[in-house]
Amino acid sequence: MTASGPPPVDGAPAADAHQAPSRRAAEDHPQEPRRIRAMFDVVAPRYDLLNDLMSGGVHRLWKRRLRRMAGRPRGRGLALDLAGGTGDIAAQLAAGGWAVVVCDPSEGMMAKGRDRRAGPRMRWVGGDAESLPFADGTFDLVTIGFGLRNVLDRERALAEMARVLAPGGRMLCLEFSRPAPLIAPAYGLWQTHGIPRLGAAVSGQPEAYRYLVDSIRAFPDQTTLVAWMQRAGFVDVSYRNLFFGIAAIHGGTRSVEAS
Ligand SMILES: C[S@@+](CC[C@H](N)C(=O)[O-])C[C@H]1O[C@@H](n2cnc3c(N)ncnc32)[C@H](O)[C@@H]1O
Numbered sequence: 001m002t003a004s005g006p007p008p009v010d011g012a013p014a015a016d017a018h019q020a021p022s023r024r025a026a027e028d029h030p031q032e033p034r035r036i037r038a039m040f041d042v043v044a045p046r047y048d049l050l051n052d053l054m055s056g057g058v059h060r061l062w063k064r065r066l067r068r069m070a071g072r073p074r075g076r077g078l079a080l081d082l083a084g085g086t087g088d089i090a091a092q093l094a095a096g097g098w099a100v101v102v103c104d105p106s107e108g109m110m111a112k113g114r115d116r117r118a119g120p121r122m123r124w125v126g127g128d129a130e131s132l133p134f135a136d137g138t139f140d141l142v143t144i145g146f147g148l149r150n151v152l153d154r155e156r157a158l159a160e161m162a163r164v165l166a167p168g169g170r171m172l173c174l175e176f177s178r179p180a181p182l183i184a185p186a187y188g189l190w191q192t193h194g195i196p197r198l199g200a201a202v203s204g205q206p207e208a209y210r211y212l213v214d215s216i217r218a219f220p221d222q223t224t225l226v227a228w229m230q231r232a233g234f235v236d237v238s239y240r241n242l243f244f245g246i247a248a249i250h251g252g253t254r255s256v257e258a259s
Helices: 033-057 058-070 086-093 107-117 154-164 184-203 207-216 222-231
Strands: 078-082 099-104 121-126 140-147 165-176 234-242 247-254
Touching: 033 058, 033 107, 033 184, 058 086, 058 140, 058 165, 058 234, 058 247, 078 086, 078 121, 086 099, 086 107, 086 121, 086 140, 099 107, 140 154, 154 165, 154 184, 154 222, 165 222, 184 207, 207 222, 222 234, 222 247
Parallel strands: 078 099, 078 140, 099 121, 140 165
Antiparallel strands: 165 247, 234 247
16 A cells, blocks of 8 residues: 555454344355355456446446545545445545545456556455444445445445444445336336346356346335435435436435444
8 A cells, every 4th residue: 555545444353243143044145145256256357348338338427426425535535435346436536535445355356446447545455245344433435336235134234334434424325226117117128138138248147147137126225225224323314316216326424423
């Protein structure tokens, strides 16, 4: 890490005490961590290209919106981009002045990101959202883009995000969500026929893109995510729909009282 890079982040012990019994019987779960990690390792070389093709570049606008909502660096100016993958969001935050730690369990995704986007304000750390390797109150901002959907225990991950945020720190979650009824039928057709075919053709990994569609459909709606965030200790929770609710950015503040 260079002098202008992010300050050191202390390791925190894994929170095994919170291991839910259902996790031990979760090997067949769609979000089983080892399988998810292996899947992202395999799709990593074509991940950025497919993102552009499948969204027609719209994901870039959504990420720009996220960056605007993140605002200028506050506090120590240290951000965590969780499930940061190839560092797309982190690079935007770094360009806006944040020192960013990208955290992701897929070494393949991060290796691709380091090749394309490494910079003095970016640092890369392997880790799982359910048990973050950072001390309490480390960050002033936590972002997670298209990541929460892939986590087995999402509420535990949200509690971890609240834990590693400094009191008053902000969390922003960009994720696919529940579209408005007006566009739901057309979007459903694209999900069923377009995404798996395009994904298979470009990445050669049809399974990964079937998983993408299934995980989008299974992810809870906007108001459920609001309730989860509130339970995890966030206050001032709200969301903005993007493109009629195909995606949404949820934001919350780590309450000062919880510290
Ligand atoms: C769809 S990609 C999003 C990458 C990046 N945030 C973006 O918007 O382009 C999902 C990322 O979530 C990561 N991921 C999957 N399971 C995770 C977990 N349990 N904890 C943290 N990240 C996870 C994957 O490795 C992958 O890089």
